[in-house]
């Protein structure tokens with residue numbers, strides 16, 4: 001239970017869903033975890049759950065689409081947990097739609113959070129990662145980054161960009177021994193699933209049944225099933241893996 005012993009991690013999007021699960025599993029494996037999310041109440045709840053289990057965690061309200069917010073949060077995080085070894089870029093905004101429905105504002109928002117946000121987190125965490133003995137970055141992409149989905153255009157395009165950001169960072173940051181990888185979930189039940197059901201105006205049971213039918217294992221995934229993939233990539237067990245993406249989708253994209 002000490003796969004991240006004495007590591008210091010910052011997790012964006014840690015107030016909910018997959019990000020919360022990552023925070024809890026990282027803390028249970030010995031990491032000190034900063035939850036950086038725009039949702040203050042959700043972040044505090046993640047911290048409370050970690051502390052109740054004996055872990056070390058802090059919440060810092062952060063809007064990843066604002067570079068100044070990211071810069072301030074990283075600096076505060078590093079002083080709270082005495083450095084940064086692991087960055088997880090999990091925060092995302094979910095903007096779906098077909099091409100005629102998408103505005104410039106939609107494109108700007110989705111790229112500012114899902115791509116530029118992740119890039120700025122890495123940029124400002126870099127001075128700390130450079131001094132870490134085993135630094136690692138994990139970006140939460142999606143199978144939507146490489147397979148098409150109906151009416152998913154801005155979100156899927158942003159996840160494709162995040163996958164390429166991962167590969168380029170893996171190359172550029174290799175000189176500092178910083179590993180950079182992605183996790184690509186398929187259909188995982190979280191608050192984002194409910195947003196998607198509302199967007200589609202779908203019947204909830206039918207939507208979840210169809211999501212389950214779309215993969216070999218015939219069920220929707222759980223946040224912790226993604227969090228364990230992030231744990232592996234963030235840990236020293238993945239010490240020779242960089243620029244890679246790990247798919248967690250029950251076989252949906254095979």
Ligand SMILES: NC(=O)c1ccc[n+]([C@@H]2O[C@H](COP(=O)([O-])OP(=O)(O)OC[C@H]3O[C@@H](n4cnc5c(N)ncnc54)[C@H](O)[C@@H]3O)[C@@H](O)[C@H]2O)c1
Nearest residue numbers: 013015016017018038063064090091092142185188190192
């Ligand atoms: N749930 C799925 O089926 C699924 C599938 C593929 C990929 N993903 C990815 O997994 C990650 C987590 O998604 P989730 O399903 O847990 O959704 P979620 O809505 O539960 O979590 C997203 C989190 O991001 C935070 N966030 C949004 N905008 C932010 C901002 N500007 N600054 C800081 N935080 C912000 C939210 O407050 C929330 O806590 C996302 O990157 C998502 O794209 C999810």
